[in-house]
Amino acid sequence: MPIVYNKNIDDHSVLAIWKIEETEEEMLAGLQLKQHELDIISSFNNGKRLLHWLSTRLLLRKMLNTTAYIDCQFDEDGKPYLVNSDYQISLxxxxxxxxxxxxxxxxxxxxxxxxxxxxxxxxxxxLSDIELAQKQIGNNTEGLYVAWCAKEAIYKWHGKKGLEFKRDIHIKPFKLKAEGNLNALVELPGGTRELTVNYFKTKDGYMLGYVANKA
Structure with missing residues (x-):
């Protein structure tokens, strides 16, 4: 499994991307899975969903540089977390x-x-009408994906149900580039936060957005 992107975002945070080229059998051989995880993957009804599940766990293992068992679970809001680890994660x-x-x-x-x-x-x-009026979003496919990835990254950063993309996350005007950043205002229960989201487009047509900030 080639890691095609691996970047230290800051002194505490790392982002990595893995291109999935392995078979299910090859990935399973690289993991230690317990019964509750085997039950989860046995419920998947298509191969791509299983490959996605396995690949994120293998990438976690490589990023943490460990051969020990990694217990990755989801809380009641669907946010992933590592049992017995102080790392915060997003998949x-x-x-x-x-x-x-x-x-x-x-x-x-x-x-x-x-x-x-x-x-x-x-x-x-x-997206709100105000956001759609921005020329870099509007009817621009890449701009729309920047906005979507930014809002999805913010939603995962928050990690709680109830946050709505159109109502609660507002993309401020930005300059669309192949790689750049934007600011967004987020209406949270504790008040409005302004977050910076970084994004980039890959050479083979994917868009990625990410955010790291105090919760």
């Missing part, structure tokens, strides 16, 4: 890639998506 996957972000200091969120034109048909579901 994402899309088609041929898996992305993982870890941090000892910050809450993190990452999202990777294969860029497709069909996002234009749902843009009004996750």
């Amino acid at each position: 994402s996957h899309s088609y041929d890639y898996a992305a993982v972000m870890i941090s000892k200091e910050f809450a993190v969120g990452v999202d990777i998506e294969l860029i497709k034109h069909k996002i234009k048909s749902i843009k009004h579901k996750f």
Whole structure:
């Protein structure tokens, strides 16, 4: 499994992307799974979903540089966490890639998506009219994916149910680049926060957004 991207985001946080080229059998051979995990993967009804699940766990193992068992579970809000570890984590996957972000200091969120034109048909579901009026978003497929990945990364960073993309996360005007960042205002129960989200487009047509900040 080639790690195609591995970056220290800051002194405490790391982001890595893995291109999935292995078979299910090859990935299973590299993991130590307990019965509750075997039960989970036996419930998957298609191969890609299983490959995504296995690849994020293998990438976690490589990023933590351990051969020991890693117990990755999900809390009641669906946020992943590591049992008996002080690392905060975020997981994402899309088609041929898996992305993982870890941090000892910050809450993190990452999202990777294969860029497709069909996002234009749902843009009004996750963007306000004010956001859609921004020329770098509007009817621009890549700009729409930057906005989607940014909002998804923020949602994962927050890690609690109830946050709505269109109502609670507001993308401020930004300059669209192949790699850049944007600021977003987030309406949280404790008040409004402004977060910086970094993003980049891969050479083979994926968009990725990520955020690391105090919760």
